[in-house]
Amino acid sequence: MPLLNQSTKWLICVSLGVASCFAAPRVFAQEKSVVKMDDAAANLRADRTETYYQYSIWGAFVNRVFEGFLPVEELKQQGDIGLGSFTKLDGEMVMLDGVPYKIDETGKVFVPPNDEKLVYANAAYFDEDQSFQLPAVSNFEMLRGIIGDRLPSRNYFYAFKVTGNFKSMKCGGLSRQEPPFKEGLDVLIPARPVFDRENFKGTMVGFFCPSFIGDINVAGFHFHFISDDKQFGGHVLEFDATDVTVAFDQMDEYKFALPNSEAYEQVSFEKSFQYKQK
Ligand SMILES: [Zn+2]
Numbered sequence: 001m002p003l004l005n006q007s008t009k010w011l012i013c014v015s016l017g018v019a020s021c022f023a024a025p026r027v028f029a030q031e032k033s034v035v036k037m038d039d040a041a042a043n044l045r046a047d048r049t050e051t052y053y054q055y056s057i058w059g060a061f062v063n064r065v066f067e068g069f070l071p072v073e074e075l076k077q078q079g080d081i082g083l084g085s086f087t088k089l090d091g092e093m094v095m096l097d098g099v100p101y102k103i104d105e106t107g108k109v110f111v112p113p114n115d116e117k118l119v120y121a122n123a124a125y126f127d128e129d130q131s132f133q134l135p136a137v138s139n140f141e142m143l144r145g146i147i148g149d150r151l152p153s154r155n156y157f158y159a160f161k162v163t164g165n166f167k168s169m170k171c172g173g174l175s176r177q178e179p180p181f182k183e184g185l186d187v188l189i190p191a192r193p194v195f196d197r198e199n200f201k202g203t204m205v206g207f208f209c210p211s212f213i214g215d216i217n218v219a220g221f222h223f224h225f226i227s228d229d230k231q232f233g234g235h236v237l238e239f240d241a242t243d244v245t246v247a248f249d250q251m252d253e254y255k256f257a258l259p260n261s262e263a264y265e266q267v268s269f270e271k272s273f274q275y276k277q278k
Pocket of ligand 1: 222224
């Protein structure tokens with residue numbers, strides 16, 4: 001936190017409240033009341049185009065805080081792109097053009113109801129700052145390297161939309177868990193269900209957090225995927241693509257909301273887990 005406090009460019013909003021399953025929606029009710037009806041959506045978007053929104057803490061998610069209370073409806077107020085996971089690890093989430101999609105443990109994709117809850121989420125209003133094209137990207141590490149070289153600075157937050165023709169795509173899913181949750185993400189992620197598809201089009205939605213984010217969020221790149229036909233998606237593991245367009249949005253404000261639950265109150269953050277990436 002001392003690092004964060006030194007920056008005058010950031011707005012850090014930590015939402016804390018009393019323990020209640022319904023406290024997460026209340027956190028935002030105050031903000032909504034400020035915006036009047038007619039131009040509410042436009043104003044909200046204009047106000048937040050530089051804000052990275054996060055629900056829960058990556059380190060809590062890693063340490064078995066697997067029940068979350070962020071409704072899909074609330075997520076849609078925080079951005080038009082996003083990625084995350086549903087409560088009890090009941091599937092992966094990717095949001096594109098304001099529509100959240102759920103990829104269940106079998107790989108089936110559908111649009112979840114507004115009252116479905118998320119346990120971990122990232123969202124932003126995508127306001128493109130730059131884009132570039134790549135004739136071919138043969139793997140994920142190559143893409144991360146190219147994007148890393150193109151970013152103006154690795155000390156800001158970024159959101160991405162990456163479109164292309166995917167010769168192959170391998171995505172990870174999640175298997176629904178029931179309490180008491182015995183294993184953390186360090187065990188569950190390597191054992192996750194994996195989905196494959198070849199020769200189709202789609203969009204990777206992703207985020208970049210500077211390394212100083214620590215265990216607050218995924219450090220580095222985190223991408224989820226949804227196909228153009230909305231039949232395939234998940235957490236991006238590996239791919240081979242051509243005609244790739246990378247668009248990114250630099251953000252200098254960060255806002256997060258913490259879960260209100262007994263599990264979150266008591267989590268010890270004893271385990272650490274980050275995706276391996278250069
Ligand atoms: Zn993911």
